Structures are given as structure tokens and as C-alpha cells.
Amino acid sequence: MGQIQLTDLMKRFGDTVAVDDLSLDIADEEFLVLVGPSGCGKSTTLRMLAGLETPTSGDIYIGGDHMNYRVPQNRDIAMVFQDYALYPHMTVRQNIRFGLEEEEGYTSAERDERAVEVAETLGISDLLDRKPDELSGGQQQRVALGRAIVRDPEVFLMDEPLSNLDAKLRAEMRTELQNLQDQLAVTTVYVTHNQTEAMTMADRIAVMDDGELQQVASPFECYHEPNNLFVAEFIGEPMINLVRGTRSETTFVGEHFSYPLDEDVMESVGDRDDLVLGVRPEDIVVADTDPDDAAIGDHELRMDVTVVEPHGDQNVLHLSHPDQPSDDDALQAVTGGMHLVTRGDRVTVRIPPDTIHVFDAETGTAVHNRRHDQEADLTELEQ
Amino acid sequence: MSQSSPTGSFDVASLVEDVNLRRVGQYALVVFFLGFFLVPLETGIMTAIKTNESVARSLPFAPPASEGFTLGNIQFALEQLSGSFFNSLVMSIPATIGSVLFGSMAAYGLTMVNWRAQMGVLMLFVVGVFVPYQAVLVPLARFWNNIFPLARMIEPMVASIPFFQGYHADLVPLVITHIAYGIPICTILFRSYYQSLPNSLVEAGKIDGASITKIYRRIILPISKPMFGVVFIYQFTQIYNEFLFAFTLVTGSDAPAAPVTLVLPAIGASTSGIDFGIRMSAAFLAAVPTLILYVAFAEQFAKGLRTEA
Structure with missing residues (x-):
């Protein structure tokens, strides 16, 4: 037909x-x-x-x-x-x-x-x-x-x-x-x-x-x-965060931070050296704790809030690395609408390891996509 | 102050304040140009309704004195021109409709339909606009008289049409010539209009299953109505006022098929001198059809110019 x-x-x-x-x-x-x-x-x-x-x-x-x-x-x-x-x-x-x-x-x-x-x-x-x-x-x-x-x-x-x-x-x-x-x-x-x-x-x-x-x-x-x-990059608003870097053993090393890669991520990465790390803004967890006192975990980094865009139901935060304030849009994160953050705050940002995407920097192809429970997702889709 | 003034709320003093050199200058210029353009017209009208002696004795723009007034000029001119009026209209109307319609079709084919060699054909049209009249006069006369004497061939046929005489067949080659000569400029005028129309109209028509001719007839033709107004007026004026082709193909003011433009120079001229009253009357009468057209199509004309801009 x-x-x-x-x-x-x-x-x-x-x-x-x-x-x-x-x-x-x-x-x-x-x-x-x-x-x-x-x-x-x-x-x-x-x-x-x-x-x-x-x-x-x-x-x-x-x-x-x-x-x-x-x-x-x-x-x-x-x-x-x-x-x-x-x-x-x-x-x-x-x-x-x-x-x-x-x-x-x-x-x-x-x-x-x-x-x-x-x-x-x-x-x-x-x-x-x-x-x-x-x-x-x-x-x-x-x-x-x-x-x-x-x-x-x-x-x-x-x-x-x-x-x-x-x-x-x-x-x-x-x-x-x-x-x-x-x-x-x-x-x-x-x-x-x-x-x-x-x-x-x-x-x-x-x-x-x-x-x-x-x-x-x-x-x-x-x-x-x-x-x-x-x-x-094309699908998703605000856009996915992408960080270019290289692999050193089992760690992703970017310009401002390094990020240890899990075993199953390493499996798909293999021996590729130039990588792009991707994470959706809504997957980034912005912690409230006073960052100077708290110990920084493996998947955490300290960042400064440069812009807050309130949308009512959510806030979009633009973040910069403390060692390079000029790049005021290094990462974007989405927090709940009730989660109030003010411009200039220093926050602890956690990138959960099961949410990351890894791309080959040369060809642009995805080598690893975020983990999700396929079964659960499918039933959700059918509803 | 204003309460005590007898004119109520009207304040005379404010008028005086507004008067300055600049404004005076502006109005003076307006009045000057008004006179500049209107005095010849007024002179023409006055001359048309004066007897020949009155024209000689009074100032050109002065109205006729009671004994110098006459409508005889206009009457005489009308009698002289009536046959050629008919000839002119018989020639201009089909020639205008033909060139405008073909021009619009050609423009549609050149802008909204895709085919090879389009650019080359368009170039030919552009060149056609610039072919000087003088260059084609001799070939034109030879063609219609010797090579393809169409007028002579169809003379009996034309004679059998009511209101027409055999000599009206002489106008047919003239009509065809005007159509051919008018198509390029009409095409260029329509082309710029069609280029401004969204292409999706034609595409929507194609999707709806309409053929190229149906898209033209049902969609493009009705949409280009305002443009037809503009081009029609322009083309009618051109053809109606045209002299060279008419002179070449109809030959002379005494030919029975002569259009107005051929007859006009001969009216009021005789061995005894020129009768200005009759000439002026004839000139005004000759201009009447174009004036009527402008008035009748004024709205379309304005609309067309607007949409083109």
C-alpha cells in the first residue's frame, strides 16, 4: 500500500x-x-x-x-x-x-x-x-x-x-x-x-x-x-555536552579534568586514543554541598556557575572550569526547577558513569552509548 | 485673545506665523508647474472651440469671445476621423490582446516551466525588445506585399463580415506585425512578475494533477490579472499611437484602412493654410480612447504597479 x-x-x-x-x-x-x-x-x-x-x-x-x-x-x-x-x-x-x-x-x-x-x-x-x-x-x-x-x-x-x-x-x-x-x-x-x-x-x-x-x-x-x-549534537535541547580528550590507560583525560572509564566502556573503546566524551545536560548531577570541604570523587569536578536560565520546570546552568573562567560555557547542566542556584556559585558536578557516551574523535562514530535497561525502556515505549 | 476675536476659534495670527520663505517658495513652485503643464492643455481646448478668425485674433489661451465660439471644429474632425477611429480600434484591440496574452504565456513558459535552452530563448526575447523599428520597415513591407500578400488573400473573407469592408483586410498584416513586435516587451514585463510569485503554486498544481496548460489557465492567468491591467494599458497606448508600421503597411492618409495616427496629420491642412481649430479638435478626439482606457483600468493599473514593486 x-x-x-x-x-x-x-x-x-x-x-x-x-x-x-x-x-x-x-x-x-x-x-x-x-x-x-x-x-x-x-x-x-x-x-x-x-x-x-x-x-x-x-x-x-x-x-x-x-x-x-x-x-x-x-x-x-x-x-x-x-x-x-x-x-x-x-x-x-x-x-x-x-x-x-x-x-x-x-x-x-x-x-x-x-x-x-x-x-x-x-x-x-x-x-x-x-x-x-x-x-x-x-x-x-x-x-x-x-x-x-x-x-x-x-x-x-x-x-x-x-x-x-x-x-x-x-x-x-x-x-x-x-x-x-x-x-x-x-x-x-x-x-x-x-x-x-x-x-x-x-x-x-x-x-x-x-x-x-x-x-x-x-x-x-x-x-x-x-x-x-x-x-x-543535533537531537536534544539543550545540546549534549561534548569534551575532547585522549585516553591514558583507562582514564579519559580532557583539558581540565580526567575521568576514569568503567570496564564495559573500556571494552568498547578498545585501543582508540582520541576520544570525545559526551553527556546529556540532564544527566549531570549538580551537588549542593560546599565544594571546598567535600572530597572530590572520581566522577566529580568543581565548576563555577556562569549563567542560570530558569525555565520554570527546570534550570539550565552554564558552567565554567575554575582554571579557565573565560570559557563560560564549558558544560551545561539541567537541574530541577526548585533547585535554586545563583550565578557565581561554585558547585560540585557529578557525571554518573552510566550516562556517558564515548565517540571516536577522528571518525565521529559512537563507540559507547549510555547504559539503559532495554527491557524497561521498551515497556515504557509501548504504553 | 481667541475668545475675544470675532472669528471664534480661528486664529489669524497663527496663519501669519506659518508663512515663511520656504513655504512660499514651495507653493510658488507648485503653481508654476501647474501652469507649465496645464496652460498648453487649456490652450489646446480653447483653440479647439474657436473659429479660425478668432484663433488668429485672440491670445492662444484666452477663451473665445461669443461670436468666435464654435463646435463646428469638433464636429468636422469627428466626421473626418470616424472611419479611421474604427480602423484604429479594429487594429489595436486584437493586437493588444494578442501580444499581451502571448507575452504572458511566453513568460510563464520561461519562468515557471523547466526545459533546456530556456536561457537562449530568453536572450532572443531580450534582443527582440531592442530591434529598431526602422531596421525592419523595408523587409516588413516586402514580406506583406510581395512574399506573403495576406491582405489580398483574405480580402473577400473580410468583406463578408458584417460592419467590415474589404479594405479592412489591410489591417490584418498590421495586427500580426504589432503582435509579433509586442511579444518581447510583454514577455519581459510578465517575467519579472512571475518571478516574484512563489514557485510552490505551480508545484502544488502539479501535485494536484493539473497539466502545464491547466496550471496556466486556472492558477497563473487569474493571479496575473493586475499585471494584465498594466501591460494592457501600456501595450494599447503603444499600438494605438504607433505611426511607422501603419504608414509602411497601409500607406498614406487617404487609404480607406488608415488608422487615426495616419489621418491626424492631414486633417485641417489644405492649400489655403492650416486650420488650427480643426487640428486641435482632432488631436483631442484622437486621445480620447487612451484616456478612457486609463480611467477604466486605473484601479488595476495602480494594483499592478504595487504588486510589481
Whole structure:
């Protein structure tokens, strides 16, 4: 039905390679989010799926059929554009109906009926006779969605559909989109540069950088088991802390501190020498104890608080090493919202050994990811 | 102070304070330019409604004295021009519609559809804008008279259309010439407008299954309505006022198919001298169609200029 298969997909624009050897299988009814920084090739991939760009090489299959040379209309897809691309001179009704005009097997009355039906699904039936410029951003967004679902396609393609909305509306539309996708059971490929959208909406996330696929995995895996430095950095807000250093025996030695590595970490590290140590800000434990008196443990270090960003539910602390105050953002840590720390405080920071990620500094690939109880996590996911 | 003044709240003193050299200068300049542009116009109107003796005796811009006033000039000019008015409209309207429509289509094909050699074709259009009229006059005349005498071929057909005479066939080559000559500039004008439209409109149309022609007809054409206003006015004025092509292809003011621009120089001129009253009347009458067009399309015109900017 709506399963998609991309094999060795490649797209060149002159000398630049926009999409490089991309292979990806998307299951029927799956919500896949293509995410990456701008210029990473995610939109080009989507446009090739839509039939708006022709791949330089490689194959596209939708529902098992080869799609490379088919016009968009015959691919059984619908697309939502970032700027909605509503036809400004047509009413909402005409906009929604337009996509049905070239579809076979409808009478004129049935087309009208279907447009009204779709408008009802989206709660915009009272707007049917308005023009797009008389609608708010959220309403325009709904019309764009209506135009996509009216043809009842097997695949939805969405190109940053929420980026023109304000923050509150965006959160609302996110949930609504997910519900709609569930309800219609349509395979969806969703392009965004916003990692929050990717994390909250996706069944699986495909992270792209520089035309290449970095990782395809569930949001959970992308966050806790990143394939490489790029994925680790891209997913997560505030960003993962990364410290460059070298290995000396079984100890990681950074510029300002050393950190003993556990046995199982050492197992995966092997004899690599240049390493990058990564730890998520929320995994760092900031201790309240007066640091000057307390003995410093193996996995602890003393740091100064340079900036406190209160978010209400949590505080984001920017920390610096006492021996290099100029680097005021050496680490970031997240503490609970009730945990009050003031700027200028000296604190003891503990990096629990089971939360660390270790990356190969040369290739960027992850050699060790944080420990987590796979069983427990999976049951949690299913709930 | 103001309470005691007889004019109530109106304070005369404040007016005096506002008067300074700068303001006086500004107003003087405005009045000067108003006169500069309006006096010739006023002179023209006055001349048009004066008898020939009155033109000779009174100041050019002075209104006619009671015995010097006449509407005969206008009446005479109208009689002289009525046939050529019809010719002019028969020529300009189809030529304008044709060049504007083809220009818009060409611009659509050159900006919103991807194909090879696009740049080369665009260059040809740009070059087409700069081909001087004078350079093509002789080839044009030879082509329509000797190589492909279209006017002679379709003369019987044209004669059978109601309200038309056989000689109106002479206008057909002129119409085609104007369309061909107008397409490049219309294309360039539309192109800049289409480039400002979001590409996603065409893409959305493609996804919705519309063909290239349907996207043009149903999406692009209706959206470019304001631009059509601008280009239509511009092109109509150009073609209506054009003299060289008309002179070359229709030859002379005494030809029955002569448009207004050919007839105008001959009106009021005779061996006994020039009748300025008749000439002025004819000139004003000749300008009326373009004036009507500007007034009728003023709103579209302003809108089009706004959207283009």
C-alpha cells in the first residue's frame, strides 16, 4: 500500500551533491520525520518522492511500484508546502476541490460533497467561501491539509508545514496532525529542521547531514543511542555536552579534568586514543554541598556557575572550569526547577558513569552509548 | 485673545506665523508647474472651440469671445476621423490582446516551466525588445506585399463580415506585425512578475494533477490579472499611437484602412493654410480612447504597479 522504498538515491545539482546514496525503507502507515540542518538534502529527498525533482540515480518505489518517471499525479501522494501554496484567487472550497478535478470517478456533485466532507473533518466548514487572504495562519494551514487529504492518498509528504505558525499554535497543530495521521492511516514523510517536532511526532526519525543519512531510528534511540557525533549534537535541547580528550590507560583525560572509564566502556573503546566524551545536560548531577570541604570523587569536578536560565520546570546552568573562567560555557547542566542556584556559585558536578557516551574523535562514530535497561525502556515505549 | 476675536476659534495670527520663505517658495513652485503643464492643455481646448478668425485674433489661451465660439471644429474632425477611429480600434484591440496574452504565456513558459535552452530563448526575447523599428520597415513591407500578400488573400473573407469592408483586410498584416513586435516587451514585463510569485503554486498544481496548460489557465492567468491591467494599458497606448508600421503597411492618409495616427496629420491642412481649430479638435478626439482606457483600468493599473514593486 503506502510503503516507500528508496534505494541508492542520488541527486546532483551541477557539481553539488544534494542527496548522496540514500537508502531508506518506510513502512506502511509509518510517520517518518526527515530532519537535519538546512541544506542537508531533506527537502530534495521529499521533492524527489513527490516527483518535483528527478533523481540523478537510484530508485524510488511507492507501494512496490517504480516511481522515478511517474508524474506527481500518478504517485498517489499529496504534499503540504511550507508556504501552504494556496491558490490566492480561489475560495477555500475551490482550493480543496482543485485536486479532485483531475481524479477519475467523481461526478461534479460528488467532488463538491467530498470537499465539504474534508472541511468538516478539519473543522473549517464555516470558512468554505472565504479566500485564503481572509484566513489566519492556522486556518490556512488547515486548508492546505484539506487539499492534501481530499484525494485520499497513500502517502503524505509534508515540507516544514508548521514553521510559519506561532509557537502555541504549532504545538496544537502537532497533536492534531498526529491524530489526523492516525485516523487516516496514511504513510507520512515529514521534513523539518526542528528537532522538537521530529522527537514528538515521529515513529522513526531519519537524521540527514550533508546529503547523507546519519541514522534512522526511533526518537528514543536517536536520543539515547546516537550513531555519531552529528546525531548526538543535533537531537536534544539543550545540546549534549561534548569534551575532547585522549585516553591514558583507562582514564579519559580532557583539558581540565580526567575521568576514569568503567570496564564495559573500556571494552568498547578498545585501543582508540582520541576520544570525545559526551553527556546529556540532564544527566549531570549538580551537588549542593560546599565544594571546598567535600572530597572530590572520581566522577566529580568543581565548576563555577556562569549563567542560570530558569525555565520554570527546570534550570539550565552554564558552567565554567575554575582554571579557565573565560570559557563560560564549558558544560551545561539541567537541574530541577526548585533547585535554586545563583550565578557565581561554585558547585560540585557529578557525571554518573552510566550516562556517558564515548565517540571516536577522528571518525565521529559512537563507540559507547549510555547504559539503559532495554527491557524497561521498551515497556515504557509501548504504553 | 481667541475668545475675544470675532472669528471664534480661528486664529489669524497663527496663519501669519506659518508663512515663511520656504513655504512660499514651495507653493510658488507648485503653481508654476501647474501652469507649465496645464496652460498648453487649456490652450489646446480653447483653440479647439474657436473659429479660425478668432484663433488668429485672440491670445492662444484666452477663451473665445461669443461670436468666435464654435463646435463646428469638433464636429468636422469627428466626421473626418470616424472611419479611421474604427480602423484604429479594429487594429489595436486584437493586437493588444494578442501580444499581451502571448507575452504572458511566453513568460510563464520561461519562468515557471523547466526545459533546456530556456536561457537562449530568453536572450532572443531580450534582443527582440531592442530591434529598431526602422531596421525592419523595408523587409516588413516586402514580406506583406510581395512574399506573403495576406491582405489580398483574405480580402473577400473580410468583406463578408458584417460592419467590415474589404479594405479592412489591410489591417490584418498590421495586427500580426504589432503582435509579433509586442511579444518581447510583454514577455519581459510578465517575467519579472512571475518571478516574484512563489514557485510552490505551480508545484502544488502539479501535485494536484493539473497539466502545464491547466496550471496556466486556472492558477497563473487569474493571479496575473493586475499585471494584465498594466501591460494592457501600456501595450494599447503603444499600438494605438504607433505611426511607422501603419504608414509602411497601409500607406498614406487617404487609404480607406488608415488608422487615426495616419489621418491626424492631414486633417485641417489644405492649400489655403492650416486650420488650427480643426487640428486641435482632432488631436483631442484622437486621445480620447487612451484616456478612457486609463480611467477604466486605473484601479488595476495602480494594483499592478504595487504588486510589481
